[in-house]
Amino acid sequence: MEKVNYFEEVEKTLNISFNDKELIDTALTHSSYANGKKGVKFNERMEFLGDSVLQLCISEYLFLIYKSKSEGELTKKRSLIVCENSLYEVAKKWNIGKYIKMSKGEEITGGRERTSILANCVEAIIAAIYIDSGYKKTKQFIIDSFKDIIEKAIKNQIVLDYKTNLQEIVQQDGDIHIEYMLIKYEGPPHRRKFYTKVCVANNVMGSGVGYTKKESEQNAAQDALKKLKSEDKWNKEGIDTNEK
Known part of the structure; x- marks a missing residue:
């Protein structure tokens, strides 16, 4: 240019x-x-x-x-x-x-x-x-x-800690299990990229990528929150806990 x-x-x-x-x-x-x-x-x-x-x-x-x-x-x-x-x-x-x-x-x-x-x-x-x-x-x-x-x-619509927010949402009606799993990582040691998925009651609800494990987990939680809202599961009835 x-x-x-x-x-x-x-x-x-x-x-x-x-x-x-x-x-x-x-x-x-x-x-x-x-x-x-x-x-x-x-x-x-x-x-x-x-x-x-x-x-x-x-x-x-x-x-x-x-x-x-x-x-x-x-x-x-x-x-x-x-x-x-x-x-x-x-x-x-x-x-x-x-x-x-x-x-x-x-x-x-x-x-x-x-x-x-x-x-x-x-x-x-x-x-x-x-x-x-x-x-x-x-x-x-x-x-x-x-x-x-x-x-x-x-309007209190900004969330900095998506992991905590996800936990509050899915566990509002009980102790529903949430697990973050590292899928893979790639790149040189000084610049690793991490790929993480988050499972809620054994259902994969989101995935995220980041240059630290923490960042990838936060992005996975954010992805899960978006999906919960778009799929109309963010309601008083809670989340479907049936294993798939």
């Missing part, structure tokens, strides 16, 4: 223009790409700044909008909005993974889909906008970008 078209496409995706194109270029450069290249800047320092700006903008927004909520309630809501999963959701909405500059090795091992890389990139983009355009414009960008997530947080 030509550099001019690259910047134009990124700006169109984000619906924002940069005065200093180098800022967004740095925000989209992973450390693996800069390794061994003299003078190439990468986004780790910008992640640090972007995290702080995001925290402040969301804190201010919640403080001003929800005047009756306590400090504890506001903190809980903010933690749901400003977390890796939420940042990842925003990154996927932008399809930002396709624009990140990274090494071939990082790309081959799934870097363009990796939760941490995408989440960190969102923070770096926020920092780039803050440096380039100031606080007011950055705050509006954040509120617009995180609008759906903010609404879900306020």
Whole structure:
């Protein structure tokens, strides 16, 4: 992709223009790409700044909008909005993974889909906008970008621990057995990918993939929750416990 078209496409995706194109270029450069290249800047320092700006903008927004909520309630809501999963959701909405500059090795091992890389990139983009355009414009960008997530947080529709949530749902009418089983793993020792399935009362209810066992189990639980809801099994009668 030509550099001019690259910047134009990124700006169109984000619906924002940069005065200093180098800022967004740095925000989209992973450390693996800069390794061994003299003078190439990468986004780790910008992640640090972007995290702080995001925290402040969301804190201010919640403080001003929800005047009756306590400090504890506001903190809980903010933690749901400003977390890796939420940042990842925003990154996927932008399809930002396709624009990140990274090494071939990082790309081959799934870097363009990796939760941490995408989440960190969102923070770096926020920092780039803050440096380039100031606080007011950055705050509006954040509120617009995180609008759906903010609404879900306020309505208590964001779940961080899918395993616990699944357990609460399926065991509401009794001690129904839940088991997470590692199906396989692949890849080099430093970048293993794990595949897990979750069984509820001996029925396979979901599957998940992750770069740690914990992540794959959480994704399997999330998959199971989606299926339970779509199959209309999420009701007062509980889950069919007949073995298949």
